[in-house]
Amino acid sequence: MKKWITFLMLSAVSTQTYAALENTTCKKCHPIIFSEYQNSMHSKASIFKDTVHKAVWDKHPDKRKGNYKCAKCHTPSDHNLISGKSKLADNPIQRTEPISCQACHTIKNIEKHAKTNKNIYNQKKKYFFSADIKRKGKKITFKEERHLFGLFTKTSGSPYHDIDYSNKNFYDGTMCLGCHDHKQNGKAFSVCNMQIKQDASKETCISCHMPKIKGTFVNLKNTHTHAFHGISIHTMDPSLLSKHIKLSLTQTDNGFDIAIQNKANHTLFAQPLRLNQLRVTVERKGETIPIETKNFIRIIGKDGKPAMPWMADTVLKDTLIKAHETRHVNYKTTLLKGDSVVVEFGYYLVNPKAAKKLKITDKSVTKFIVLTKKRFNI
Ligand code: HEC
Ligand code: HEC
Ligand code: HEC
Ligand code: HEC
Ligand code: HEC
Numbered sequence: 001m002k003k004w005i006t007f008l009m010l011s012a013v014s015t016q017t018y019a020a021l022e023n024t025t026c027k028k029c030h031p032i033i034f035s036e037y038q039n040s041m042h043s044k045a046s047i048f049k050d051t052v053h054k055a056v057w058d059k060h061p062d063k064r065k066g067n068y069k070c071a072k073c074h075t076p077s078d079h080n081l082i083s084g085k086s087k088l089a090d091n092p093i094q095r096t097e098p099i100s101c102q103a104c105h106t107i108k109n110i111e112k113h114a115k116t117n118k119n120i121y122n123q124k125k126k127y128f129f130s131a132d133i134k135r136k137g138k139k140i141t142f143k144e145e146r147h148l149f150g151l152f153t154k155t156s157g158s159p160y161h162d163i164d165y166s167n168k169n170f171y172d173g174t175m176c177l178g179c180h181d182h183k184q185n186g187k188a189f190s191v192c193n194m195q196i197k198q199d200a201s202k203e204t205c206i207s208c209h210m211p212k213i214k215g216t217f218v219n220l221k222n223t224h225t226h227a228f229h230g231i232s233i234h235t236m237d238p239s240l241l242s243k244h245i246k247l248s249l250t251q252t253d254n255g256f257d258i259a260i261q262n263k264a265n266h267t268l269f270a271q272p273l274r275l276n277q278l279r280v281t282v283e284r285k286g287e288t289i290p291i292e293t294k295n296f297i298r299i300i301g302k303d304g305k306p307a308m309p310w311m312a313d314t315v316l317k318d319t320l321i322k323a324h325e326t327r328h329v330n331y332k333t334t335l336l337k338g339d340s341v342v343v344e345f346g347y348y349l350v351n352p353k354a355a356k357k358l359k360i361t362d363k364s365v366t367k368f369i370v371l372t373k374k375r376f377n378i
Contacts, residue, residue: 021092022077022100029160032215036230042099044232045074048090049098052273052350052365055358060310073179076103076119105129109169110178114188119178126161131170131206138165158218172198173205180205191300191309194266197323201265208244208264234349234365242372247343249376255332258343260321268321272300272309275351276320277368278329283340294329296320297351306353339378346370 027034037043047054053074057063068088071081075098080086093100103121105128111118122129142157157163169175182193210227217226230236245268246261258278262268269276276296282289298320300312321327335341349365350358360366 021097022102023097025160026101029158029219030217031219033217033226033229036228037101038096039230039232039235041232041234042104043097046078046094046098047088048094051362052358052360055360056273056309059308059358062310072118073116074098102128104175107169107175107178108167110174115184117178117181124162127164128161129164129167129170129175131167132165133171135165136171139163140165155220170206171204173207176205185310185312187313189300189313191312192270192272194270195323196266199265199324203244203263203265205265208241211240233347233369238346238369238371245345245372247345247372247374249341249343251335251378252330254334255330256335256341258329258331259326260329260345261326262321262324265323267323269296269347270298270320272298273350273354275348277344277346277348279344279346280331281342282333282335283342284336284338289333291331291333296327335378337378341376341378342373343376344370344373346372 023034023037041050044050045053047057053070057068057070062069066087068075068081071078071088075094076082077097077100078091078093081088088094106122107119107129108122109120111120140157140163142159142162143155145154145156146152147154167175177196180194181196183191185191206227209231210229212225213228214224215226216223228240233241244263246259246263248259248261250257250259258280260278274297278294278296280291280293282291296319298318299306299316300309300314301307301316302311302313304316306316346369348355348368350360352366355361355366
């Protein structure tokens with residue numbers, strides 16, 4: 001009996017051992033970036049951490065077939081799943097690093113396809129791409145130089161890995177587009193399209209979403225700043241991105257006009273579950289007068305009715321704000337001197353109507369998030 005228990009325990013242990021987590025080594029030398037990453041959606045993109053992704057997957061027809069095609073973008077670091085060696089299952093990779101440090105830092109280039117783009121990964125071990133304008137084009141391997149008969153040593157590069165600064169996709173943001181550009185369903189209908197306008201403006205996916213903030217990027221030297229790795233519109237402080245959306249007000253003959261200037265080079269909130277809103281109230285002599293809320297949304301459907309992404313074959317409505325667009329919204333409320341107009345621009349991660357259908361009740365996902373807010377005193 002005792003032998004059996006030991007045997008069972010041992011076999012339980014052996015089935016529990018997975019390939020070592022890739023990110024663990026990075027943590028030792030890049031602790032700030034490592035801990036920021038824990039709050040990013042890239043560390044929570046699996047069904048085991050993202051309740052929204054799970055809710056949609058649970059209804060998806062591929063689930064019954066056991067065919068988790070979402071893996072190439074949502075969990076590329078679960079290598080056994082990607083190569084077909086194992087099925088989708090709860091494991092530490094799914095829970096902590098579905099899109100690991102390596103998954104991004106080994107993207108060599110992007111292949112363009114109509115259905116979805118494809119990431120082409122570099123297979124060389126411990127060889128990472130990065131961007132640094134001052135070292136652009138260089139490939140750095142670890143070097144230790146001894147001076148004064150070995151009394152002083154000067155090191156350059158990383159003692160753990162090579163760094164390649166010559167990949168242009170890390171300078172213009174193209175490395176994000178294997179997963180983020182567009183997605184078609186089985187009917188060749190575009191479910192999601194960021195309609196990116198790559199242009200000569202200085203801002204890129206990386207400069208806006210991974211701005212340089214305080215703190216060194218590596219323990220071994222003090223670089224003062226590092227590229228923010230906590231990318232998430234679920235939990236992140238909206239002030240990091242709000243400066244890219246400009247709100248302004250002008251009075252017209254019969255009311256006023258609010259302009260929303262989108263400086264991003266992509267459609268705002270293209271993910272089909274989102275609902276983007278402009279909310280306006282007028283404060284007059286201590287009273288608050290609410291004014292009609294404006295929705296910006298793309299509704300996809302079938303037979304004239306809204307439908308789930310895998311069913312949809314037509315666009316029923318599209319009022320999303322496009323790349324670099326300035327959208328004007330007119331209001332027929334005459335403003336008086338002394339009025340304050342309070343304007344809020346924000347989003348629901350999941351449109352409340354869709355949340356109901358998907359039975360999502362998690363408050364952290366169903367609340368309205370204000371991206372930017374401005375008060376105009378008349
Ligand atoms: C033993 C320490 C060590 C470990 C472990 C380590 N790194 Fe590094 N890494 C460094 C050092 C030091 C530098 C800076 C080299 C320089 O500036 O010359 C660096 C630089 C980098 C850069 C480029 C920074 C730039 O200049 O743009 C990237 C990307 C990177 N590391 C990723 C990783 C990833 C991913 C892992 C885990 C797989 C990892 N590192 C593990 C020490 C380490
Ligand atoms: C081509 C890459 C790609 C594939 C394949 C893919 N997704 Fe995604 N998915 C994304 C990206 C990128 C986002 C983030 C989009 C955004 O925020 O604009 C996303 C976001 C989502 C979201 C919103 C999550 C949230 O927390 O708001 C859901 C739900 C989702 N995907 C479901 C699925 C399902 C289910 C599958 C498989 C049947 C799938 N996706 C396959 C790239 C992909
Ligand atoms: C979503 C893709 C993505 C993921 C995931 C990711 N990185 Fe990065 N990382 C980048 C990009 C892009 C840059 C280049 C930023 C720039 O232009 O300076 C970068 C820059 C860096 C740098 C240099 C920082 C600097 O200030 O220039 C280090 C070090 C680094 N990453 C380490 C890591 C580690 C460690 C992890 C995992 C905990 C990780 N990265 C996960 C995309 C990613
Ligand atoms: C390997 C695929 C992959 C790459 C590469 C990638 N992403 Fe993502 N990203 C995703 C997926 C999948 C999600 C959705 C995760 C979810 O909500 O479950 C996501 C989510 C996001 C979000 C939305 C976060 C949220 O809270 O919904 C932003 C913003 C984002 N990524 C920006 C970037 C940028 C910028 C880059 C390039 C530096 C990048 N991503 C590279 C797959 C990727
Ligand atoms: C000028 C700055 C800017 C640039 C450049 C930019 N973005 Fe954005 N992005 C934003 C803003 C602002 C938002 C909305 C902010 C929010 O949701 O918190 C956003 C939102 C997003 C989202 C979340 C959308 C959703 O519905 O979940 C994703 C994903 C994203 N961006 C990816 C990218 C990618 C990929 C690129 C490169 C092609 C890029 N961004 C370039 C500013 C920018």
